Amino acid sequence: MRKIEHIGIAVKDLQASNLIFEKLFGAPAYKEEEVASEGVKTSFFMNGPNKIELLEATNPDSPIAKFLEKKGEGIHHIAFDVEDIVSESERLKNEGFTVLNEIPKKGADNKLVAFLHPKTTNGVLIELCQEIK
Numbered sequence: 001m002r003k004i005e006h007i008g009i010a011v012k013d014l015q016a017s018n019l020i021f022e023k024l025f026g027a028p029a030y031k032e033e034e035v036a037s038e039g040v041k042t043s044f045f046m047n048g049p050n051k052i053e054l055l056e057a058t059n060p061d062s063p064i065a066k067f068l069e070k071k072g073e074g075i076h077h078i079a080f081d082v083e084d085i086v087s088e089s090e091r092l093k094n095e096g097f098t099v100l101n102e103i104p105k106k107g108a109d110n111k112l113v114a115f116l117h118p119k120t121t122n123g124v125l126i127e128l129c130q131e132i133k
């Protein structure tokens with residue numbers, strides 16, 4: 001695992017939250033993207049070297065819809081940049097973490113992604129991200 005790639009924030013209304021984060025950072029989202037397989041609409045902001053991903057649910061079975069129901073809006077996951085997502089997932093599995101998808105999935109912003117169950121990471125959902133070259 002290398003640096004933090006992004007922090008994911010669950011929101012109820014993406015457009016309303018875009019306005020809040022645009023005011024916060026003084027610059028608009030550089031990208032909006034729907035990822036149907038995850039049941040989310042996303043927007044991305046850069047602030048210096050840091051990336052923030054806002055996520056709104058697009059259906060009631062989405063992980064974001066469930067999270068909002070249980071915990072409300074707020075930080076949903078921390079994503080780490082990895083060079084090789086398959087070998088890093090394997091390493092983490094061998095260390096005892098529960099890898100939720102051993103076959104990486106296509107995420108947003110040109111990434112392959114895999115998740116570690118928050119029950120094995122002190123209650124924090126961890127996303128691994130490998131850039132698709």
Ligand SMILES: CC[C@@H](C(=O)O)C(=O)SCCNC(=O)CCNC(=O)[C@H](O)C(C)(C)COP(=O)(O)OP(=O)(O)OC[C@H]1O[C@@H](n2cnc3c(N)ncnc32)[C@H](O)[C@@H]1OP(=O)(O)O
Pocket residue numbers: 008035038040042053055063064066067070076077079100106107108109111113115117118123124125127
């Ligand atoms: C846009 C693509 C991608 C990107 O490119 O960046 C994304 O970021 S996609 C983000 C959305 N996708 C995911 O989150 C996929 C991974 N998540 C999951 O597979 C599930 O959400 C889960 C973590 C396995 C939980 O699912 P499930 O067991 O069905 O939900 P429950 O609501 O019953 O929760 C069980 C348990 O886990 C706690 N929980 C759930 N989500 C989180 C979270 N984000 N952070 C911390 N804890 C979480 C939940 O509170 C429950 O705890 P207990 O009540 O104590 O049992």
Ligand SMILES: [Co+2]
Pocket residue numbers: 006008053077079127
């Ligand atoms: Co993410």
